[in-house]
Amino acid sequence: MMRMRMLVSVRDVAEARIAARSGADFIDLKEPRDGALGGLPVDAVARVVQALREQGSPQPISATIGDLPMNDLPAILARVEAVAACGVDYVKVGIERETASGAVLDALAATGHRIIPVFIADRGLDFEQVAHACALKFPGMMVDTADKLAGSLFDLMPVADLRRFVARVRASGALVGLAGALRHAQLPALQELAPDFAGFRSAVCAGDRSGALDPERLRELAARLRAAPAPLSA
């Protein structure tokens, strides 16, 4: 079992370069000021992808499409196409706990792009929806939280549900990731859950997640993740 990898959310070329040289395993493009899955303008995504590819950064790159309502499937699909065309490795799409989400998952799977559904967990997870997504064979799946002021993922979801999510997604063959205002202090709890990767923004900024990426915090987190033994439960 590999160690747990670290996805780091960045908003521009400068932050992406910092993340690439400071220990990030996945570089995730978003505008943190615009919420959990705030999207960057497509030309900004393209600029970051070009800069990272030109400097030979090996990390896979993901980008979010932005917070779009589940009932606006045409807008979701148009945005997926635009973001995928920037050359990212993965397109992240927020999945709300709503009836319309089933049809969104079906349509995303049919795009042929490498989509990572991100289940928004503030109101808990619908495990039928998760099972539905698992059957659609996405390359990865995550949970994240929308309200970053309500505490971390561990405050919003029971550990038993997180464990169930990790097991269910892993059994489907997809990569599984956890995020939601995760902090350094939660690394032991994360290690115990043993997702393939964990996503960070709040913990690697000097102020709140809308501020600037802090290379020192990032390097410290990366060092702690590298030092941690691979969890037995994995």
Ligand SMILES: O=C[C@H](O)COP(=O)(O)O
């Ligand atoms: O995809 C990961 C998120 O951007 C993590 O952000 P956060 O640590 O502020 O919840």
